[in-house]
Amino acid sequence: MIPFDFDYYRPDSISEAVQIYETLAKQSKKVLFYSGGTEFITFSRINQLYADAVIDLKGIPECNTLEMQGEQIVIGAAVSLNKITESNLFPLLGQTIKKIADHTSRNKITIGGNLHSRLIYRESVLPLLVAEAEVRLAGSEGETTVQLEEIFNQQLSTSPGQFLVQIIVPKTYTDSPFASFKKTKMSKVGYPIVSIAAILKNKQIRAALSGVCEYPFRSVEIEAALNDSSLSIEEKIEKAVTLLPSQIIDDIQASSDYREFVLKNTLHETMEALGAAHG
Amino acid sequence: MITNGTSKTVVKLHVNGETRDVMIRSADTLLQTLREQLGLTAAKRACQNGDCGACTVLVNGEPTHSCLSLSIESVDQHITTxxxxxxxxxxxxxxxxxxxxxxxxxxxxxxxxxxxxxxxxNADDATIEEWMQSNLCRCTGYQEIKEAVKSVLQKHAGGSVS
Amino acid sequence: MLDNPWMSVGKPEPRIDAVEKAAGTVRYTADYTAPGLLHAKLATSTKAHAKIKSIDVTEAWKIPGVRAIVTGKMFPFHIGPILADRPPLAFEKVRYFGEPLAIVVADHEYQAKQAAGLIKVEYEPLPVVNSVREAFQSNAPLIHENSGQYIKIISNVYPVQGTNIGSHIKIRKGDIITAWENCDYKVKETYSFNLSDHVALEPRCTLVEINPAGKVVVHSTTQSPFTIKKVLNQFFNIEVGNIIVHVPLIGGAFGGKGTVQLEPLAYLASKAVGGKMVKLEYDREEDLITAPGHIGLEATIALGTNKSGKLLAAQYTYLIDSGAYTDQAAGITRAMALDCTGPYDIANVWCDSYCMYTNHPYATSFRGYAHPELTFAVERTMDQLAKRLNFDPVELRKINAIKPGNSSPTRTMLNANNIGDVVQCIDRAKELIGWDENSLRKKTTDGKVRTKGISTFWKTSTTATNAQSGAILKFEADGSVNLNCAAIELGQGTKTILAQMVAERLKMDINKVHVTMEVNTQTDPHQWRTVASSTTFLAGRAVMNAADDAISQLKRTAATALQCSMEDLEVGGGRVYLKSSPEYGVKIEDIALGYKYPNGHAVEGQVVGHGRYIQRHLTPMDKDTGFGKPGPWWSVGTQAVEVEWDPKDCTYTILKAVTVLDGGKIINPMTAVQQMRGGMYLGLSFASQEAFLFDSHGTVLNPQLRTYQIMRFGEQPADYIVDFIQTPAADGPYGARGIGEYGVIGMAGALANALSRAAEVELNHLPLIPERIWKTRKEMQK
Known part of the structure; x- marks a missing residue:
């Protein structure tokens, strides 16, 4: 139960959404873009989030796209995780997001919502980072398409009033061998203590991780270690773990020591899965 | 465009084949509206956080946590309890x-x-598990539920389940 | 009597509540509403231990729709089921994170919630007591400064003023000092786990109104409607007769709805708005931490045997984490002492069971009432002892199994009627799990390890010494019968069981037995509570007595109609007939409302049978030695699990779980299996993953179901195997003993034993998440 009241808008077009935002912003209202809304509800009900108004992007046709357009896969921000998995357009993405929350929730959680999540995991970004996806944004400055990694630094940073419309994945990445693992404290349904999405491209591993540090990341240094043919698999992993971008998390899901142990195991599994595909 | 202000508004919901008028706040979840205004109390308020599945309803045939949907979002959708x-x-x-x-x-x-x-x-065990994992039960230990689900799937054989 | 075609006891009769539950039409407490209903929401403590300097409600009052705000100053008294140590709303100080501080009453729940969030509390932090170990230190900060002055509601509770000991129960049996010296083999180990929760799917909810005539009407999710009356009478001075409690069907309880927390709060809220009906419905977060949960424990057990493995001496120290208040944890402390040994015959026993105050959410009864907890510690010790002796763990248990002729720790003499057959349970469980002492640890081809673990257990039903039940059978004009009994349907199937007993006794089609599903304390006879696996026994006996009473009334009316004496008659098949010529008789429908002669005159009137039953010969325990008779019988059992453990990452799956229970005669084999499986699952979920996690300030870090995880579909054992040994209890209804709690009791012990064998370390602390196993192995390697 959300204790506070807010205005709800579901615009039918990008321009309408932009207009509503501008009008509300002028009134100094706190406005949130909304697509699945699961996090908006769960945080608002425990007073950890507040908004004067929400703009629901589900009514915008572009935000509901899910198709192959030429050499690209285009995914609207308001498409549910289950629809993406079922479409099988990008199997690594489908498999990775299939591990988020539970099946029923994934009918409501959207990829846009997950990329913008206030939680530290945002696992849907992992396959997109390794596949060098682009994102299409809209805002008062107009629309722009940029490389995801340009605006994804720990989290998706958009300017005020700007919202995610679509994600564009080059088709060439979708048939690379891939691996996706999620490790939890205990139950399959739960936050990851390690989550990895990896592909093999031109015989090189590309990998992105979540759950290990305070934010999801793809690290070229770690990839270089994993691809260093002069090292044994154990040495690769040992080296990779020294190259993490920040400290390993220590929280109620797992201690940092245990996370490191699980991370090493998971890297091993990933290498094996991709190695088999490679060989 | 659909809008709803902070004051209460009357909207139409399509529930169980009927169109019903409800008066809602934007902040009201579908669970609240079903229970408090339509008397459809079989959707249970058990966590309000999408963790337990006791409030599950079908929205356009898809299982949905009604505690994680706003009522205003559910206008124009087909809801089944x-x-x-x-x-x-x-x-x-x-x-x-x-x-x-x-x-x-x-x-x-x-x-x-x-x-x-x-x-x-024709769901296999992994698919059954993936779907049913959305719902918590504290009494049964899931064995009998699993048997019921499997039996439903076996008897269903492509026809309508209702 | 020849074959009884109406035989119902022992048959898997379908549950009488299942069809409506499948339809979703059953109304639980929170499903009720009424025009003009007001809603209450709590403001709760954000500190685990602090003085309350001030509570400012100014901003809260500004929210539209707010009708009243109640704070602790308005009722500065202590209440409690055993020791009155808990203010319904904190005043002066708070003692746990999540403790109720104020109630806001408003037209709509969201308004109350909004206002509750605006109540500003100024605290002065006090040092937090964050574990039983800390609480037990002589210089520990005091959580209750004046515990010696609290009123004792039940005699067996002994708070120690100037300490954090809320109660201390002792068992002194035999001569422990001499016996210990004479032992050839000894083990001493310590075990622990944190507080956890029941997680009934239905959160607690209550509605209370005070009508203009002064009647207090309560609707609640409770296992104890008559205790609500008692509490409102004892602490709020309302006449018992003026309190009416309604209980619809309950969405799971597991002991968590046995105590009284919400009703006094809603009563205060209703009083603050002139008696209007107020609904207080907990959110899950409140249900987890504001409402009482499941105890934590630190246990130290020392066992000593002779060379042949016979237990000679045993010492037990139980430090029970009861959280901020004793509630039922004080009773659990007692139960933990009186069955401290598990089902083993030990001549010399010394037990100190302490109910410890900490700054954690408080604890109450949890399915098994001390037994899952003590059994985990006892059964782990038995396995470690077996290892020391180089004995098969099963054999060690059989050598020491308690049996008729032995005495319990409280020196109750055991006989063939009051205790089940432990050895038979062990043997059957051994067979069902496929116990082979030469291959208890097997490697699979993919590098995993398969092991088995076993656990035996017992439990008596520690009810009040005057615990009782009553039943009324009212006949309808069609010859069918209504059963009124205040046993509450929590999901355990009790209403079906009672209907079966009625059908069996009256030799009647069970479909003609209509059971009133809801409980109303004004129309139903008194019932102690629906807890402690006591309902089949107590209510069952009451129902049988009511049936006998009805039979005698039926015979009396029929004797007039048939012009014979009552002794000539028999009741069965919907008729009363002559024993000598069964074809000659009268239909019950023709005498259910009295018999009418052909000339119109009538005699007797409606058949209304009533029956009652009260516990016999139970006594409290002696303060210094524990001597006493705390319960009527012990059900016993053995459980086992098989796990597959992965040495690579310490994860595991539970392949198989077995329960063999001697619960006396089983009235309904299917509901009994449901109860066992459900209990096994609850025990395994608790043992494998459940615990509250606290930071150094005593804040609960996982107050939601996504961080406080319970076992989900697919994580349960692939195979649940349940069997019953049916040694009848002479005084039980049809020979039945209680079984409701028993499925849970041995699971933690069996799982920890199996995993300890798999991981080759002693896993003495719960929950058994892979990280704990990994860490224990790592520490051992140091």
Missing amino acids: IEGFNNSFIQQEFVDKWAIQCGFCTPGFILNCYALANKHP
């Missing part, structure tokens, strides 16, 4: 397989099972 079922064989399977104890989680499980049977009549 277990009250919309009438002695379906699926309900009887849950009875016959002893899948019910306190009954609090039962409507959620049955609706989820119904959606599964419609979408994946």
Whole structure:
């Protein structure tokens, strides 16, 4: 139960959404873009989030796209995780997001919502980072398409009033061998203590991780270690773990020591899965 | 465009084949509206956080946590609650397989099972598990529920489940 | 009597509540509403231990729709089921994170919630007592400064003023000092786990109104409607007769709805708005931490045997984490002492069971009432002892199994009627799990390890010494019968069981037995509570007595109609007939409302049978030695699990779980299996993953179901195997003993034993998440 009241808008077009935002912003209202809304509800009900108004992007046709357009896969921000998995357009993405929350929730959680999540995991970004996806944004400055990694630094940073419309994945990445693992404290349904999405491209591993540090990341240094043919698999992993971008998390899901142990195991599994595909 | 201000507004919801007027705040969840305004109390308020599945209803045939949907989002959608079922064989399977104890989680499980049977009549164990993992039960230990779901899928064989 | 075609006891009769539950039409407490209903929401403590300097409600009052705000100053008294140590709303100080501080009453729940969030509390932090170990230190900060002055509601509770000991129960049996010296083999180990929760799917909810005539009407999610009356009478001075409690069906309880927390709060809220009906419905977060949960424990057990493995001496120290208040943890402390040994015959026993105050959410009864907890510690010790002796763990248990002729720790003499057959349970469980002492640890081809673990257990039903039940059978004009009994349907199937007993006794089609599903304390006879696996026994006996009473009334009316004496008659098949010529008789429907002669005159009137039953010969325990008779019988059992453990990452799956229970005669084999499986699952979920996690300030870090995880579909054992040994209890209804709690009791012990064998370390602390196993192995390697 959300204790506070807010205005709800579901615009039918990008321009309408932009207009509503501008009008509300002028009134100094706190406005949130909304697509699945699961996090908006769960945080608002425990007073950890507040908004004067929400703009629901589900009514915008572009935000509901899910198709192959030429050499690209285009995914609207308001498409549910289950629809993406079922479409099988990008199997690594489908498999990775299939591990988020539970099946029923994934009918409501959207990829846009997950990329913008206030939680530290945002696992849907992992396959997109390794596949060098682009994102299409809209805002008062107009629309722009940029490389995801340009605006994804720990989290998706958009300017005020700007919202995610679509994600564009080059088709060439979708048939690379891939691996996706999620490790939890205990139950399959739960936050990851390690989550990895990896592909093999031109015989090189590309990998992105979540759950290990305070934010999801793809690290070229770690990839270089994993691809260093002069090292044994154990040495690769040992080296990779020294190259993490920040400290390993220590929280109620797992201690940092245990996370490191699980991370090493998971890297091993990933290498094996991709190695088999490679060989 | 659909809008709803901070004051209460009357909207139409399509529930169990009927169109019903409800007066809602933007902040009202579908769970609240079903329970408090339409008297459809089989959707249970058990966590309000999408963690337990006791509030599961079908939105356009897809299992959905009604606690994680706003009522205003549900306008123009087709909502089904277990009250919309009438002695379906699926309900009887849950009875016959002893899948019910306190009954609090039962409507959620049955609706989820119904959606599964419609979408994946030949679901394998992994798919059954993936779907049913959305619902918590604290009484049964899941064995009987699993038997009921499997029996529903077996008997369903492509026909309508209701 | 020849074959009884109406035989119902022992048959898997379908549950009488299942069809409506499948339809979703059953109304639980929170499903009720009424025009003009007001809603209450709590403001709760954000500190685990602090003085309350001030509570400012100014901003809260500004929210539209707010009708009243109640704070602790308005009722500065202590209440409690055993020791009155808990203010319904904190005043002066708070003692746990989540403790109720104020109630806001408003037209709508969201308004109350909004206002509750605006109540400003100024605290002065006090040092936090964050574990039983800390609480037990002589210089520990005091959580209750004046515990010696609290009123004792029940005699067996002994708070120690100036300490954090809320109660201390002792067992002194035999001569422990001499016996210990004479032992050839000894083990001493310590075990622990944190507080956890029941997680009934239905959160607690209550509605209370005070009508203009002064009647207090309560609707609640409770296992104890008559205790609500008692509490409102004892602490709020309302006449018992003026309190009416309604209980619809309950969405799971597991002991968590046995105590009284919400009703006094809603009563205060209703009083603050002139008696209007107020609904207080907990959110899950409140249900987890504001409402009482499941105890934590630190246990130290020392066992000593002779060379042949016979237990000679045993010492037990139980430090029970009861959280901020004793509630039922004080009773659990007692139960933990009186069954401290598990089902083993030990001549010399010394037990100190302490109910410890900490700054954690408080604890109450949890399915098994001390037994899952003590059994985990006892059964782990038995396995470690077996290892020391180089004995098969099963054999060690059999050598020491308690049996008729032995005495319990409280020196109750055991006989063939009051205790089940432990050895038979062990043997059957051994067979069902496929116990082979030469291959208890097997490697699979993919590098995993398969092991088995076993656990035996017992439990008596520690009810009040005057615990009782009553039943009324009212006949309808069609010859069918209504059963009124205040046993509450929590999901355990009790209403079906009672209907079966009625059908069996009256030799009647069970479909003609209509059971009133809801409980109303004004129309139903008194019932102690629906807890402690006591309902089949107590209510069952009451129902049988009511049936006998009805039979005698039926015979009396029929004797007039048939012009014979009552002794000539028999009741069965919906008729009363002559024993000598069964074809000659009268239909019950023709005498259910009295017999009418052909000339119109009538005699007797409606058949209304009533029956009652009260516990016999139970006594409290002696303060210094524990001597006493705390319960009527012990059900016993053995459980086992098989796990597959992965040495690579310490994860595991539970392949198989077995329960063999001697619960006396089983009235309904299917509901009994449901109860066992459900209990096994609850025990395994608790043992494998459940615990509250606290930071150094005593804040609960996982107050939601996504962080406080319970076992989900697919994580349960692939195979649940349940069997019953049916040694009848002479005084039980049809020979039945209680079984409701028993499925849970041995699971933690069996799982920890199996995993300890798999991981080759002693896993003495719960929950058994892979990280704990990994860490224990790592520490061992140091």
